[in-house]
Amino acid sequence: MDDETLNLYDDDDDDYLSGNDMMDPSEDGHDSVQDDSTNAAGNRVRRRRKRRHSKCWKHFEIVGDKLPDGTTKVICKHCEYSYFIDLSNGTNTLLRHSRVCSKNPGSTPRSRKFDMMVFREMIAGAIVEHDLAYSFVEFRRIREAFEYANPGIEFWCRNTAVSDVRKIYENEKAALRKVLSEVPGRICFTTDLWRAITVEGYLCLTAHYVDNWKLKAKILSFCAFPPPHTGYSIAMKVMELVKEWGLEKKVFTVTVDNASSNDNMQGVLKTQLRRALVCNGEFLHVRCAAHILNLIVQDGLAVISDALEKIRESVKFVKSSESREQMFQTCVETVGSKKEAGLVLDVATRWNSTFKMLSRALPLREALRNLSEVDPSYKCFPSELEWSRGALICKFLAPFAEMTNLVSGSSYPTANLYFMQVWKIECWLRANETSDDETICQMVETMKLKFDKYWEDYSDILSIAAVLDPRLKFACLEYCYDTLDPLTSKAKVDHIRKKIKKLYGVYKKDPNSTTASPSEATLVNSIPAGYGDFYAFFSQNAGTGKSALDVYLAEPVLDMAAFKTLDVLRYWKNNATRFKELSRMACDVLSIPITTVSSESSFSAGSRVLSKYRSRLLPSNVQALICGRNWLRGFEVTSDSDEEEEEEEKEGEEKEGEEESGRKKRSK
Incomplete structure (x- = not known):
């Protein structure tokens, strides 16, 4: 039992009383000494209740009337902890609680045991999230601040900080690996190359997927990639990373820029992953728009x-x-x-x-x-x-x-x-x-x-993505193609129709598509008793012989004006029980990134981590910092003002370089 509930009647604890609390009659602990008294003639005269002046009543309130045993229920306004106390014996217990209540803004909570390992982990997280140097833990002023906060602190060196950051990287990687293994759909990738200020080459691989009907993007690797940067070398490195994460059977598309080496890389990947790819890799290659x-x-x-x-x-x-x-x-x-x-x-x-x-x-x-x-x-x-x-x-x-x-x-x-x-x-x-x-x-x-x-021929898979937007469907394609060239419009629409049916057939045959998603299972369980058969009849469109794709395409297009801000993934979430495998296909198609912006944004983070003032970091430490930051904080949105500051900074550096070269010429 809590110490505060044991000694409810102790009013001799001077350690918890101020001088005013002890002797000042206006703050007497005996707030309700006696409500009734008897006069000399034996007649009972009701006395007026005294006002409560003790400081504790700012933090407590009485609930109900006095109980038969003489106690009263009192509740803390901050933490809602309750006491049953005889108020005639004083309010010292309530005063003690108000001083140590963790939710009372003016309290002094009991000291918490200082855990050095937890503190080190918090500092390592700060190093990752805020681009701090590993030597941050050795800064004199920082150590003075640490010692002031806790005189018993044990200082650690930069090498220990590196180890702590690596530990965060490994823990977050294991957690992300588990999440990716449980993703029901396929995963799309973007990859790009970057040359650091140290002239080292780096390869970034980013995964894009839908988890719980939300679009997610995570950097899987930001690793050193020495020459040669040929298509074959890039493909082998991507394959190595995909296998390291156990995702070789979940690859859907790979989005890259238009370098010729990437065209060769796509061909090698198709050969390596052909059996695990959808439609033998027909939709694997996506060019960065x-x-x-x-x-x-x-x-x-x-x-x-x-x-x-x-x-x-x-x-x-x-x-x-x-x-x-x-x-x-x-x-x-x-x-x-x-x-x-x-x-x-x-x-x-x-x-x-x-x-x-x-x-x-x-x-x-x-x-x-x-x-x-x-x-x-x-x-x-x-x-x-x-x-x-x-x-x-x-x-x-x-x-x-x-x-x-x-x-x-x-x-x-x-x-x-x-x-x-x-x-x-x-x-x-x-x-x-x-x-x-x-x-x-x-x-x-x-x-x-x-x-x-x-773009003379529009991408097939991204045209399918437009069809899977309930505000567009084939009506949009027919209008656009007809506007450009009425003679070839029908042939182009029929081509996309053939491709979407082929892709849908793969998902319909996939045994995994029969597994109910969490939202689908929830909806099925929420059906009232006795309505299960009717629901099965309705959802499967029994007797019509139509597939989920046919039913979806037969429904009218949603009004673009009324659904201007429609969340397309939410639409498929709400209709998952009706369209089943089609909703799974829509999730995968809509998760395709049409640009490599996510991978390129990691290069902006890389330029801050690996700058001219911090150019001796090992590639393994660079990867731990950039991946760890992404896993903890996600991708950062760069505003126009940030871009302008970067441009101005570059201009300033160029001017400094020109002035310095001018001084060297003059000195010569």
Whole structure:
């Protein structure tokens, strides 16, 4: 029994009483000494109840009336612990409890036993999550803070911190391995290569899957990958990692960029995994949509780079020094322009930075004009024709930027978005083929060649993903194909119809598809008694001879306006008992990532872990830090402001390098 419940009538414990509590009549522990007294004539006169002044009543409340044995039930307002106490004997027990109650904000809880191993594990978790150096545990000020918090602490060195991080990595890996082994569906992968600042090559392998009807993405490996980086070498490394995780029988698709080595890699993987792949690997290879989009736009921008030269030089002029930025800010205030965001200079390898540069410079056109009037050194102000062309190019690039942002998400399905977005880009290119501006026509012509190279024939598996969106189905494909070319529309739709039936046949034959999912089992158990047979008749559509796929396609398309924010996976979760194996197929298809953004985002984390100030980390430690961080925190969403800071930091480093090289030349 708790010590607090044993000595309920002890009012001599001076250790728990202040001077006011002991002697001050206004805070007397005997709050309800006697409610009744007898006068000299023997008549009972009811006395008025005394007000309760003890500090404990801020934290306790009385429940009910006094019990026959003279005790009263009292409950703590914070932790709801109850006492049965005779209040005529004082409130010392309640005062003691209010001082040590763990949920009372003003209490002083009893000291907890300090566990050194738990503390070390917490610090190792902080090192992983916050990109701290292993030597963090050896910092003098950190050790002083630790010692102040607990004088009996035992300090440890950086090598022990490395061991603690490795332990977290191994524990989290074992937990993730168990989760992946229990995933009922198949798993999609993305992979990409990265060169670190140390010139070492790294390979990242990421798994994408649906668990409990939620889309998940986890980095499986971020390992050193020395040359040669041929298709065969990449395929063998991916196979090694997939087998290490025990997932060789669960591979569905592999999304990669358009490097020629990746085409060879896909061929080797098909040969190695043919028996375990769906439809003998027909749908294995998925090309990164963001990478193709980048190639298309880069080809177009190469044609019109000269048309934007003066706008680019204007931004560079303003960004070249702090004094010019201050002068430009004065010009913005003078003309009354709304400056929602500052100017940003584009990067040659990132076309969306060119779009961002134009979208920010165009609203500040009058401020730049004012700058040209007050600063004689500013001589690159664009002409009216150049401004109008810049506005036209910005408008032209807007749908490409929109598509890039939309398909680059990792927390929601993107496979069902592919078909409509690619169709919109093709329609946009066709509409601008006859533009009045000759420069735009040249740009479109170049981009159309690259588009036809990769997207003349839309991806079969990603077209199937559009059909599995209840707002689109085959009605969307028929409309899009008919808009582009009515003569070939029917043949293309029939081709996708044939492919989806072939894929559905594989899932229907799969014995695992007959196993009820957790949500399905829950729904079956929730059927009222006596209605089981009727439910089986209804759910199986008895007597019609239709498959789940036929039933789904026969139902009307959901209204896009009413279901604009529809969670497609939730739809299939709610209809899992009706469509059974079709819902399982939809889960796998909708989990396909159409970009390698998740793998590339790990390279951003890698550049922070393996920087020029921390370039001697072993590859095994790099993997433990990056994978551990991903397993603990998930993928991080990089905002535009973060990208701008990185760009500015790179520009600063480049300037420092130029200044340093200049000093060396002068010293020579």
